[in-house]
Amino acid sequence: MKKTFTLLCAAMLSATFVHAQQDSLMIRKIYDEALVNGKSYESLRYLCKNIGQRISGSANAQKAVEWSKKLMESYGFDKVYLQEVMVPHWVRGAKETAFIIDGKNRIPVPIAALGMTVATPKEGITANVIEVQSLKELETLGEAAIKGKIVFFNRPFDPRFIETGRAYGTAGDQRFMGPAAAAKYGAVGVIVRSLTESLDDYPHTGATLVDKDGKNIPAAAISTKAANKLSAMLKMRKFPAAKFYFKQSCQLLPDVLSYNVVGELTGTAHPNKFITVGGHLDSWDLAEGAHDDGTGVMQSAEVLRVLKAVGYHPKNSIRAVFFMNEENGDKGGIKYAELAAQNKEEHIAAIETDEGGFTPRGFSFSDVSKDFIAKVNSNWKALLEPYEVDQLTIGGAGADIEPMKKTVPGVVLIGFRPDSQRYFDVHHTPNDVFENVNKRELELGDAGMAALIYLIDQHGF
Amino acid sequence: MKKTFTLLCAAMLSATFVHAQQDSLMIRKIYDEALVNGKSYESLRYLCKNIGQRISGSANAQKAVEWSKKLMESYGFDKVYLQEVMVPHWVRGAKETAFIIDGKNRIPVPIAALGMTVATPKEGITANVIEVQSLKELETLGEAAIKGKIVFFNRPFDPRFIETGRAYGTAGDQRFMGPAAAAKYGAVGVIVRSLTESLDDYPHTGATLVDKDGKNIPAAAISTKAANKLSAMLKMRKFPAAKFYFKQSCQLLPDVLSYNVVGELTGTAHPNKFITVGGHLDSWDLAEGAHDDGTGVMQSAEVLRVLKAVGYHPKNSIRAVFFMNEENGDKGGIKYAELAAQNKEEHIAAIETDEGGFTPRGFSFSDVSKDFIAKVNSNWKALLEPYEVDQLTIGGAGADIEPMKKTVPGVVLIGFRPDSQRYFDVHHTPNDVFENVNKRELELGDAGMAALIYLIDQHGF
Missing domain, CATH: 3.50.30.30 (Glucose Oxidase; domain 1)
Incomplete structure (x- = not known):
């Protein structure tokens, strides 16, 4: 009995070791793809320079929706579609x-x-x-x-x-x-x-x-x-x-029909279970919305592109969501949460990236217990440490995914946490332009989120 | 006996707790001073904009020496002086x-x-x-x-x-x-x-x-x-x-007399034991030498200013050293190490800041054992974690302090490790200007180094 137990332990330990090794190799592959063949920086350049400001309800917001859909289609995701949502249409005027x-x-x-x-x-x-x-x-x-x-x-x-x-x-x-x-x-x-x-x-x-x-x-x-x-x-x-x-x-005009843009890698084992990563596509009208939140949407699409490029076939469906109207209404986030409930989707986790495209520090998990965060740290911190994205804490997640808390029971809401020092230098100003985004900082975020999603997809919580 | 032992343990634990609490309070004070009353950013502006490039042997390097000495004198350090050093004088020409x-x-x-x-x-x-x-x-x-x-x-x-x-x-x-x-x-x-x-x-x-x-x-x-x-x-x-x-x-002209600039807070208990913090005052000739290494020298002076401002009286002497000629000869670092040996100074530690004035991530300790770094982590990581400067690893220190390894037995050499993503965008180019330094990122480094020096001064290794 004792021997059997020892053997069992050895087998389990060795399985754990093999898992950790596989995880470590896959995360390295994810980073290599993001850092060597990354597309998010050039996509962001297009969004900022060829479309520019895209406040909810504006013609530019519509352009951004159409271009984003094409971008995700060009990446060959399994599904790309729009979700209708009515949004406020506030204009600054002269x-x-x-x-x-x-x-x-x-x-x-x-x-x-x-x-x-x-x-x-x-x-x-x-x-x-x-x-x-x-x-x-x-x-x-x-x-x-x-x-x-x-x-x-x-x-x-x-x-x-x-x-x-x-x-x-x-x-x-x-x-x-x-x-x-x-x-x-x-x-x-x-x-x-x-x-x-x-x-x-x-x-x-x-x-x-x-x-x-x-x-x-x-x-x-x-x-x-x-x-x-x-x-x-x-x-x-x-x-x-x-x-x-x-x-x-300024004036508040009648609401306008707009869209969330959704891309999906369909899960091989559980197509109706989801892990969502998203940012918001709308911006304020004063600038290009580079860090707020062009980086977030481009990162979200890049997460899926990278996972696909390294040949990863997720067990669960992974979604990139470009939410509309975070800045002045949160209508896109509310709509996504409503539809998720309506369609009886099970959501394992949702990650929001809306704190700028700066060097990643880690992730904060919303409304989880101390035991939960201790377990997350014990399982994954060592795997993320070499990439300096290993601060795994209890904290806020993000306005776009927050509405899911009420409609989708059991979803774990996660905020991507980049370095925060420069964000409010440019936040909501004409200075929030592409030139203030660093390619590597952006790409490290792409890879960090892809790595976490890979781990969640493989092991759950 | 048992009771005595228990009481002793309780007393020790409580002393440890009181220490940790004192440390925690002092570190908070240090950060508040650096973030609320910080002087390094405006000093850096002067160095970059009013002096500018300061390659070894140039008239500007001499200006920088004189101004640096005055700056440290204006902070009221216990000693401020120059160390003579002969440096190469290379000029680019047309x-x-x-x-x-x-x-x-x-x-x-x-x-x-x-x-x-x-x-x-x-x-x-x-x-x-x-x-x-x-x-x-x-x-x-x-x-x-x-x-x-x-x-x-x-x-x-x-x-x-x-x-x-x-x-x-x-x-x-x-x-x-x-x-x-x-x-x-x-x-x-x-x-x-x-x-x-x-x-x-x-x-x-x-x-x-x-x-x-x-x-x-x-x-x-x-x-x-x-x-x-x-x-x-x-x-x-x-x-x-x-x-x-x-x-x-370009031409290599005859060597020129130049200087390291040294400021000191004299130790109350061990005036002839030293903890050094330094960067290099010279820069390349193409730019303002903002991140390389204007931030480093301004941070070094600021560490002493902050410690003095919060009313801290160090046990050991704390030195800010502006090394001359790191870029093309390391003559200042070599001279400092020679003089330290000549003057029979005991050096506990030396910290170099020469990787840019970006958001701090932590410190790397050169040539230390795994046990050593484990002890440093176990003692101090928790104190530094709230300030996100808690990556305490084995690694390189810096070219200016490296020569001490041979001349000053027992010194622990430490490299300040800021976020590295943007450094080589500007490194050794005309783009290395004041405008590319962020005030808060710089100041967090000031405080992080002051905190580590406080801990070393209080507790040793």
């Missing part, structure tokens, strides 16, 4: 203008209307400014102090966070909820300090909450340098106080 | 010219003389080109094939390495040893494919070996795009073969 009014001086400052916000009257808005650091301060000041004024949210990024996403997370309420909150106290407009640590001249746009039942007032992001200037002038010029003028002419 | 000669066509291509190489005759060199992929192929071809020709080393970077430094390491022999080897077989000149994976129009310069006893022939780097073009033409145009012309007028 370029915004803004001034700090200091006595007779009008000092022009760079602003950009926040996504989904409303226009000012044609003649613009001129008002006194009240600077606040938080929603809480707004509440404390109340209507008496705020009515008739422009509220200026100016709490900066906290540089002490190591991951910049956390600074974004803690400063972001000003942009997302600030305008609607200020409207309740009778403010006539809102100016929000751009959500970045870098001191620059670009306003960083981004969505703000539309209050369906309340009043919506015009809201714009102001560059960090201009925010510092405005704040300094407010401190200096108490009587008569510096005022602010701004004009914007 | 801008190089080069053409591929294809029948009547002369196609201009970007080249840059390799550091320490010799001039062509005034009229330049025109010759047939023989392309080789390695020193071994050169040897196989031998004198018959090579005599009278220009040897074109064209083995590209291997993209499959995850760390780009390894690709540099394996391709680098072509630049460093290729010209001297080709001269032995009667070549009249050497062209080396630039040491980078990126396809660009910049020649990447760098030192080549000077054969004191042999013949030295002119050698230059050619941009990767031009290298591809030249290689394609050589394949296409067999008869009559494409030729190559180049002209350069």
Whole structure:
């Protein structure tokens, strides 16, 4: 009995060893393919330079959908198709203008209307400014102090966070909820300090909450340098106080029919079980949407291309999903989750890549237990360590796949985590261009995600 | 007895816990200081923009020495001084010219003389080109094939390495040893494919070996795009073969007196025991030497500034050393090692930062045992993990501190390891400018090194 047990143990150990060796060899093959024959960088160049900005509902978004479908077809995936989804159609209109009014001086400052916000009257808005650091301060000041004024949210990024996403997370309420909150106290407009640590001249746009039942007032992001200037002038010029003028002419047009673009390698053993990898195809209107999220969609298609190129036949179906409308509505993500439930698809995992195409650090697993993450680490960390993509932690996943949490029981949601330091330098600005993406950094992400998907497909959780 | 032992254990455990907690708090303080009040980025801007290139022996190198000394004095370090060192004085002379000669066509291509190489005759060199992929192929071809020709080393970077430094390491022999080897077989000149994976129009310069006893022939780097073009033409145009012309007028002038710049926080308990952190102050002549190695020197000074600013009084003396002449002679590093031995200084550790000012990944410890690195990991990895600087491995340290290995017994040599993906995009080119350095990436390195030095100072190895 003892001998049998020992032999059994030896057999199991040796099977485990063989598995680990096979995994290690396949991961090396995946990296070689991505780093030697990678296609994501040149595809991204096309998306950025030949299509460019592709805000939901725009003609460019439609172009991007059609081109993306052709791209995936050219890779010879087993299925490529579109999923219909109605999306908001917000347009910025004419370029915004803004001034700090200091006595007779009008000092022009760079602003950009926040996504989904409303226009000012044609003649613009001129008002006194009240600077606040938080929603809480707004509440404390109340209507008496705020009515008739422009509220200026100016709490900066906290540089002490190591991951910049956390600074974004803690400063972001000003942009997302600030305008609607200020409207309740009778403010006539809102100016929000751009959500970045870098001191620059670009306003960083981004969505703000539309209050369906309340009043919506015009809201714009102001560059960090201009925010510092405005704040300094407010401190200096108490009587008569510096005022602010701004004009914007954005509009929310009727919803438009658009699409998620889906490519699939069909599973050999379980065609109706899925592992999804995706990013969002739409971008803000101000730039090329390179890191946000051109890199994410190009990486998602590349993951499938690489797996196919190395001759891997997945047990389960692997899907690349280019979600539409992450930036101002999440309609694509919601639709994908709805359809997955409707079609009774079993989803093993979904990975989102929407934090830029920078050097990978690892993956964060959403809402999993400590035991779960310990097991993932014990099984796979050593395999991923040589590729420096081995930070496997509990954390957020991504807005596009989040809706699956409710509709697809048992799916494990995973966020791809690249290095975060440079993301908010370009995020939602005209600087988010192809030239700011590094080929190798992008490709290491392609390979890292393909490797994780291979492991999930082979071994499950 | 048992009870006493248990109590003793509890006391020890609790002391360990208190230590770990103190360490953790101090490291947090260090990061806060570096990220909130950091000075390295603005100092680097000055070095790059107000001084600029500072090749050994140049007037700019002397300016950099004087300014660096003042900078460290302004930080109020306990000692700031210069170490005299004689350095080579190589000058590029007039801008190089080069053409591929294809029948009547002369196609201009970007080249840059390799550091320490010799001039062509005034009229330049025109010759047939023989392309080789390695020193071994050169040897196989031998004198018959090579005599009278220009040897074109064209083995590209291997993209499959995850760390780009390894690709540099394996391709680098072509630049460093290729010209001297080709001269032995009667070549009249050497062209080396630039040491980078990126396809660009910049020649990447760098030192080549000077054969004191042999013949030295002119050698230059050619941009990767031009290298591809030249290689394609050589394949296409067999008869009559494409030729190559180049002209350069570099010179090696007599050695010049220069300096290492040293700043010190004197140890409270062991003033004659040292922990050194350093980079090199000299740069190539083609750019601002931002990542190579302006970031390294500015980080080294910042490590001491941060430790002082958080009120830390080190037990041992901590030195920032701006080494002179790493790029073409290592004379500063050699001198520092000589003086350390002469002055009977005990050195606990030396850290070099010369791989760019990118997001830190960790540290590599040179020539240590597996047990040593296991202990370092077991003691410190958990403390460094929240800051993502916890890859503690066996590996190389750096050319400036390497000479200490022979002269200072017991010193532990450590290399600071930032993310390597973008380094060779700019390395030794006009693109190595301040604008390509990210403030947060730089500062995270400042803090990471200060944290490690704090731990070494507190606990030793």
